[in-house]
Amino acid sequence: MTAQAIEVFAPAKINLTLHVTGQRADGYHLLDSLVMFADVGDRVTVARASEMSLRVTGPMAAGVPDDARNLCWKAAEAFGEPVAITLDKHLPAAAGIGGGSSDAAAVLRGMEQLFGRPSGVHLPDLGADVPVCMLAHAARMQGIGEQVTPLDLQPLDVILVNPRVEVSTPAVFKALDRRDNPPMTPMPEGPRSRDVLTWLAEQRNDLEAPASDLRPEIGQVLRELSFLDGVRLVRMSGSGATCFAVFESRGLHEVMAQEMRRNFPQWWVEYATLS
Numbered sequence: 001m002t003a004q005a006i007e008v009f010a011p012a013k014i015n016l017t018l019h020v021t022g023q024r025a026d027g028y029h030l031l032d033s034l035v036m037f038a039d040v041g042d043r044v045t046v047a048r049a050s051e052m053s054l055r056v057t058g059p060m061a062a063g064v065p066d067d068a069r070n071l072c073w074k075a076a077e078a079f080g081e082p083v084a085i086t087l088d089k090h091l092p093a094a095a096g097i098g099g100g101s102s103d104a105a106a107v108l109r110g111m112e113q114l115f116g117r118p119s120g121v122h123l124p125d126l127g128a129d130v131p132v133c134m135l136a137h138a139a140r141m142q143g144i145g146e147q148v149t150p151l152d153l154q155p156l157d158v159i160l161v162n163p164r165v166e167v168s169t170p171a172v173f174k175a176l177d178r179r180d181n182p183p184m185t186p187m188p189e190g191p192r193s194r195d196v197l198t199w200l201a202e203q204r205n206d207l208e209a210p211a212s213d214l215r216p217e218i219g220q221v222l223r224e225l226s227f228l229d230g231v232r233l234v235r236m237s238g239s240g241a242t243c244f245a246v247f248e249s250r251g252l253h254e255v256m257a258q259e260m261r262r263n264f265p266q267w268w269v270e271y272a273t274l275s
Protein backbone atom coordinates (compact mmCIF):
# COMPACT_ATOMS: atom_id res chain seq x y z
CA MET A 1 0.00 0.00 0.00
CA THR A 2 1.35 3.47 -0.90
CA ALA A 3 1.29 6.04 1.88
CA GLN A 4 -0.95 9.04 1.23
CA ALA A 5 1.06 11.93 -0.25
CA ILE A 6 -0.14 15.52 -0.23
CA GLU A 7 1.09 17.91 -2.92
CA VAL A 8 1.13 21.64 -2.19
CA PHE A 9 2.04 24.52 -4.50
CA ALA A 10 4.64 26.95 -3.07
CA PRO A 11 4.11 30.20 -5.00
CA ALA A 12 6.75 32.88 -5.57
CA LYS A 13 6.27 35.80 -3.14
CA ILE A 14 6.58 39.22 -4.73
CA ASN A 15 7.09 42.38 -2.65
CA LEU A 16 5.36 45.04 -4.75
CA THR A 17 6.57 47.53 -2.15
CA LEU A 18 9.08 47.15 0.68
CA HIS A 19 9.53 50.12 2.98
CA VAL A 20 12.10 49.80 5.77
CA THR A 21 10.70 51.94 8.58
CA GLY A 22 12.93 51.17 11.56
CA GLN A 23 15.15 48.69 13.33
CA ARG A 24 14.53 46.76 16.54
CA ALA A 25 17.09 46.43 19.31
CA ASP A 26 17.79 42.83 18.16
CA GLY A 27 18.83 44.10 14.70
CA TYR A 28 15.74 42.99 12.77
CA HIS A 29 14.19 45.65 10.57
CA LEU A 30 10.64 46.97 10.71
CA LEU A 31 8.92 46.69 7.35
CA ASP A 32 5.82 47.92 5.58
CA SER A 33 5.30 45.79 2.47
CA LEU A 34 2.58 44.92 -0.02
CA VAL A 35 2.97 41.26 -0.97
CA MET A 36 1.27 39.25 -3.71
CA PHE A 37 1.76 35.65 -4.87
CA ALA A 38 2.49 34.36 -8.36
CA ASP A 39 1.14 31.38 -10.27
CA VAL A 40 4.74 30.23 -10.73
CA GLY A 41 6.52 28.46 -7.89
CA ASP A 42 7.87 25.23 -6.41
CA ARG A 43 5.95 22.06 -5.66
CA VAL A 44 6.20 20.26 -2.33
CA THR A 45 4.98 16.73 -1.59
CA VAL A 46 4.74 15.33 1.95
CA ALA A 47 3.98 11.78 3.05
CA ARG A 48 4.04 10.05 6.45
CA ALA A 49 7.33 8.21 7.04
CA SER A 50 9.24 6.51 9.85
CA GLU A 51 12.10 9.00 9.53
CA MET A 52 12.68 12.41 7.92
CA SER A 53 13.90 12.57 4.35
CA LEU A 54 14.10 15.24 1.65
CA ARG A 55 14.54 14.77 -2.09
CA VAL A 56 15.14 17.86 -4.24
CA THR A 57 14.24 17.67 -7.94
CA GLY A 58 13.46 20.09 -10.76
CA PRO A 59 15.25 22.67 -12.92
CA MET A 60 16.53 24.74 -9.95
CA ALA A 61 17.61 21.83 -7.71
CA ALA A 62 21.37 22.40 -8.12
CA GLY A 63 22.94 23.60 -4.87
CA VAL A 64 19.75 23.29 -2.78
CA PRO A 65 20.54 21.39 0.47
CA ASP A 66 18.62 18.11 0.89
CA ASP A 67 19.17 17.79 4.65
CA ALA A 68 18.43 19.59 7.96
CA ARG A 69 19.86 22.85 6.54
CA ASN A 70 16.81 23.17 4.26
CA LEU A 71 13.94 25.28 5.66
CA CYS A 72 11.48 22.55 4.54
CA TRP A 73 13.19 20.10 6.87
CA LYS A 74 13.22 22.65 9.73
CA ALA A 75 9.49 23.30 9.20
CA ALA A 76 8.67 19.57 9.36
CA GLU A 77 10.79 19.19 12.51
CA ALA A 78 9.00 22.13 14.11
CA PHE A 79 5.67 20.45 13.28
CA GLY A 80 6.98 17.42 15.17
CA GLU A 81 6.30 14.47 12.83
CA PRO A 82 8.71 12.63 10.51
CA VAL A 83 7.77 12.96 6.82
CA ALA A 84 9.22 12.15 3.42
CA ILE A 85 9.40 15.46 1.53
CA THR A 86 9.90 15.97 -2.18
CA LEU A 87 10.75 19.50 -3.22
CA ASP A 88 10.39 20.19 -6.93
CA LYS A 89 12.40 23.40 -7.33
CA HIS A 90 11.46 25.88 -10.05
CA LEU A 91 12.33 29.18 -8.33
CA PRO A 92 15.92 30.44 -8.08
CA ALA A 93 17.40 30.48 -4.54
CA ALA A 94 18.45 33.64 -2.64
CA ALA A 95 16.41 35.62 -5.16
CA GLY A 96 14.05 37.86 -3.12
CA ILE A 97 10.94 35.89 -4.06
CA GLY A 98 10.63 33.85 -0.89
CA GLY A 99 11.48 30.44 -2.34
CA GLY A 100 12.67 28.86 0.92
CA SER A 101 9.95 30.51 3.04
CA SER A 102 7.21 29.52 0.59
CA ASP A 103 8.52 25.93 0.53
CA ALA A 104 8.51 25.80 4.35
CA ALA A 105 4.96 27.19 4.49
CA ALA A 106 3.86 24.60 1.88
CA VAL A 107 5.34 21.81 4.02
CA LEU A 108 3.36 23.05 7.03
CA ARG A 109 0.12 23.35 5.01
CA GLY A 110 0.63 19.83 3.63
CA MET A 111 1.37 18.42 7.10
CA GLU A 112 -1.71 20.14 8.58
CA GLN A 113 -3.79 18.27 6.01
CA LEU A 114 -1.90 15.00 6.44
CA PHE A 115 -2.08 14.92 10.24
CA GLY A 116 -5.41 16.76 10.59
CA ARG A 117 -4.19 19.35 13.08
CA PRO A 118 -2.85 22.93 13.03
CA SER A 119 0.94 23.15 12.89
CA GLY A 120 1.22 25.00 16.22
CA VAL A 121 4.53 26.37 14.94
CA HIS A 122 5.49 29.96 15.83
CA LEU A 123 5.94 30.92 12.16
CA PRO A 124 8.34 33.92 12.50
CA ASP A 125 10.86 31.54 14.14
CA LEU A 126 11.28 29.89 10.72
CA GLY A 127 11.81 33.22 8.92
CA ALA A 128 10.30 36.69 8.56
CA ASP A 129 8.51 35.78 5.30
CA VAL A 130 6.99 32.51 6.53
CA PRO A 131 3.81 34.05 8.08
CA VAL A 132 2.80 35.77 4.82
CA CYS A 133 3.74 32.67 2.81
CA MET A 134 1.43 30.61 5.04
CA LEU A 135 -1.41 32.87 3.87
CA ALA A 136 -0.20 32.74 0.21
CA HIS A 137 -2.61 35.53 -0.70
CA ALA A 138 -2.23 39.29 -1.28
CA ALA A 139 -1.46 40.99 2.04
CA ARG A 140 0.17 43.89 3.82
CA MET A 141 3.12 42.74 5.90
CA GLN A 142 4.31 44.81 8.89
CA GLY A 143 6.44 44.51 12.00
CA ILE A 144 9.38 42.28 11.03
CA GLY A 145 6.97 40.21 8.94
CA GLU A 146 4.80 38.73 11.70
CA GLN A 147 1.86 41.14 11.20
CA VAL A 148 -0.05 40.04 8.11
CA THR A 149 -3.28 41.71 6.93
CA PRO A 150 -5.03 40.04 3.95
CA LEU A 151 -5.99 42.40 1.11
CA ASP A 152 -8.50 42.15 -1.69
CA LEU A 153 -6.63 43.21 -4.86
CA GLN A 154 -7.20 42.81 -8.60
CA PRO A 155 -4.80 40.31 -10.21
CA LEU A 156 -1.73 41.82 -11.91
CA ASP A 157 0.18 40.47 -14.92
CA VAL A 158 3.95 40.65 -14.48
CA ILE A 159 7.19 39.36 -15.78
CA LEU A 160 9.83 38.27 -13.31
CA VAL A 161 13.52 38.48 -14.18
CA ASN A 162 16.49 37.24 -12.19
CA PRO A 163 20.01 37.85 -13.56
CA ARG A 164 21.20 34.60 -11.92
CA VAL A 165 23.23 36.24 -9.18
CA GLU A 166 22.48 35.32 -5.57
CA VAL A 167 22.00 38.09 -3.03
CA SER A 168 22.62 37.82 0.73
CA THR A 169 19.65 39.37 2.56
CA PRO A 170 21.66 40.35 5.71
CA ALA A 171 24.31 42.05 3.51
CA VAL A 172 21.64 44.16 1.76
CA PHE A 173 20.01 45.22 5.06
CA LYS A 174 23.48 46.09 6.41
CA ALA A 175 24.21 48.30 3.39
CA LEU A 176 21.07 50.44 3.93
CA ASP A 177 21.73 54.18 4.19
CA ARG A 178 18.69 54.88 6.36
CA ARG A 179 16.48 52.66 8.46
CA ASP A 180 13.80 55.22 9.34
CA ASN A 181 12.06 55.68 6.00
CA PRO A 182 8.37 56.62 5.76
CA PRO A 183 5.78 53.80 5.58
CA MET A 184 3.50 53.27 2.58
CA THR A 185 1.02 56.09 1.91
CA PRO A 186 -2.66 55.05 2.33
CA MET A 187 -3.81 52.64 -0.39
CA PRO A 188 -6.63 53.77 -2.69
CA GLU A 189 -9.92 52.13 -1.78
CA GLY A 190 -12.02 50.22 -4.29
CA PRO A 191 -11.14 47.75 -7.00
CA ARG A 192 -9.88 50.09 -9.78
CA SER A 193 -6.54 48.64 -10.77
CA ARG A 194 -5.48 51.87 -12.56
CA ASP A 195 -5.58 53.72 -9.21
CA VAL A 196 -3.69 50.92 -7.52
CA LEU A 197 -0.95 51.03 -10.20
CA THR A 198 -0.60 54.81 -9.86
CA TRP A 199 -0.33 54.43 -6.09
CA LEU A 200 2.15 51.53 -6.39
CA ALA A 201 4.41 53.61 -8.62
CA GLU A 202 4.63 56.22 -5.82
CA GLN A 203 5.81 53.64 -3.26
CA ARG A 204 9.30 52.11 -2.97
CA ASN A 205 11.51 49.17 -2.29
CA ASP A 206 14.09 50.65 0.09
CA LEU A 207 16.37 47.65 -0.46
CA GLU A 208 16.64 48.30 -4.21
CA ALA A 209 19.47 50.89 -3.99
CA PRO A 210 21.74 48.95 -1.59
CA ALA A 211 21.14 45.68 -3.47
CA SER A 212 21.95 47.34 -6.81
CA ASP A 213 25.18 48.72 -5.31
CA LEU A 214 26.19 45.21 -4.26
CA ARG A 215 25.01 43.60 -7.53
CA PRO A 216 25.10 45.99 -10.53
CA GLU A 217 23.28 43.34 -12.62
CA ILE A 218 20.09 44.43 -10.79
CA GLY A 219 20.35 47.93 -12.30
CA GLN A 220 20.71 46.37 -15.74
CA VAL A 221 17.60 44.20 -15.25
CA LEU A 222 15.57 47.22 -14.05
CA ARG A 223 16.69 49.24 -17.08
CA GLU A 224 15.90 46.49 -19.59
CA LEU A 225 12.45 45.93 -18.04
CA SER A 226 11.66 49.64 -18.21
CA PHE A 227 12.27 49.63 -22.00
CA LEU A 228 9.50 47.06 -22.66
CA ASP A 229 6.31 48.25 -24.37
CA GLY A 230 3.33 48.85 -22.07
CA VAL A 231 5.29 48.71 -18.80
CA ARG A 232 3.71 50.65 -15.95
CA LEU A 233 5.99 49.83 -13.04
CA VAL A 234 9.44 48.28 -12.63
CA ARG A 235 10.84 47.33 -9.22
CA MET A 236 12.96 44.80 -7.32
CA SER A 237 11.32 42.21 -5.03
CA GLY A 238 12.54 41.54 -1.48
CA SER A 239 16.32 41.93 -1.14
CA GLY A 240 16.78 40.96 -4.83
CA ALA A 241 18.02 40.13 -7.26
CA THR A 242 14.64 39.28 -8.89
CA CYS A 243 12.90 42.29 -10.43
CA PHE A 244 9.41 42.56 -11.90
CA ALA A 245 7.56 44.65 -14.46
CA VAL A 246 3.81 45.31 -14.21
CA PHE A 247 2.00 46.05 -17.47
CA GLU A 248 -0.63 48.66 -18.24
CA SER A 249 -2.97 46.08 -19.78
CA ARG A 250 -3.51 42.42 -19.03
CA GLY A 251 -2.20 39.74 -21.41
CA LEU A 252 0.96 41.55 -22.61
CA HIS A 253 3.28 39.73 -20.24
CA GLU A 254 3.64 36.46 -22.18
CA VAL A 255 4.98 38.00 -25.38
CA MET A 256 7.24 40.40 -23.43
CA ALA A 257 8.72 37.49 -21.47
CA GLN A 258 9.51 35.74 -24.75
CA GLU A 259 11.28 38.88 -25.99
CA MET A 260 13.36 39.08 -22.77
CA ARG A 261 14.29 35.40 -23.02
CA ARG A 262 15.47 35.90 -26.62
CA ASN A 263 17.57 38.94 -25.70
CA PHE A 264 18.95 37.61 -22.38
CA PRO A 265 19.12 33.80 -22.57
CA GLN A 266 21.33 33.71 -19.46
CA TRP A 267 18.63 35.29 -17.24
CA TRP A 268 15.73 33.53 -15.50
CA VAL A 269 12.57 35.00 -17.04
CA GLU A 270 8.98 33.99 -16.20
CA TYR A 271 5.60 35.55 -16.89
CA ALA A 272 3.06 35.29 -14.10
CA THR A 273 -0.22 36.55 -12.73
CA LEU A 274 -0.11 37.86 -9.16
CA SER A 275 -3.04 37.55 -6.78
Ligand code: C5P
Pocket: 027, 028, 029, 030, 031, 126, 127, 128, 129, 143, 144, 145, 169, 170, 173
Ligand atom coordinates in the same frame (compact mmCIF):
# COMPACT_ATOMS: atom_id res chain seq x y z
O1 C5P B 1 13.97 35.91 8.48
P1 C5P B 1 14.88 35.66 7.34
O2 C5P B 1 15.65 34.39 7.47
O3 C5P B 1 14.22 35.78 6.01
O4 C5P B 1 15.91 36.86 7.37
C1 C5P B 1 17.22 36.80 6.84
C2 C5P B 1 18.03 37.95 7.40
O5 C5P B 1 17.55 39.19 6.87
C3 C5P B 1 17.97 38.10 8.89
O6 C5P B 1 18.95 37.32 9.52
C4 C5P B 1 18.25 39.59 9.07
O7 C5P B 1 19.64 39.86 8.96
C5 C5P B 1 17.58 40.20 7.86
N1 C5P B 1 16.22 40.67 8.16
C6 C5P B 1 16.04 41.85 8.85
N2 C5P B 1 14.76 42.29 9.12
C7 C5P B 1 13.69 41.60 8.68
C8 C5P B 1 13.86 40.41 7.94
C9 C5P B 1 15.14 39.97 7.70
O8 C5P B 1 16.99 42.50 9.25
N3 C5P B 1 12.46 42.05 8.94
